[in-house]
Amino acid sequence: MIVCHCMAITDKDIRGAVDWMRAADPATIITPGKVYRALGKRADCGGCLSLFVDTMRACDTVGVPENLRSLRCAPTEGGMHERRSESRRVSE
Numbered sequence: 001m002i003v004c005h006c007m008a009i010t011d012k013d014i015r016g017a018v019d020w021m022r023a024a025d026p027a028t029i030i031t032p033g034k035v036y037r038a039l040g041k042r043a044d045c046g047g048c049l050s051l052f053v054d055t056m057r058a059c060d061t062v063g064v065p066e067n068l069r070s071l072r073c074a075p076t077e078g079g080m081h082e083r084r085s086e087s088r089r090v091s092e
Contacts, residue, residue, distance in 0.1 A: 003051050006044035014055045022061040
């Protein structure tokens, strides 16, 4: 199935790149940008990104390595985010 028409990337290409990256470095964090670079391509219009990420997540080998799973950030305290109050944050 074609995932990205702009760059002609298929679901098989994505799975192959994810498997190749995991085999090359079992401790790597696999991101969409790394998959695009592994394929020698780049995101063009971004319309496919949600399908691209869903296809990546469907791969068995895309998960975060076991030794890095405990590195999650602690929750923010008192409404502070990056040392700024909530009122100073850019709207989302």
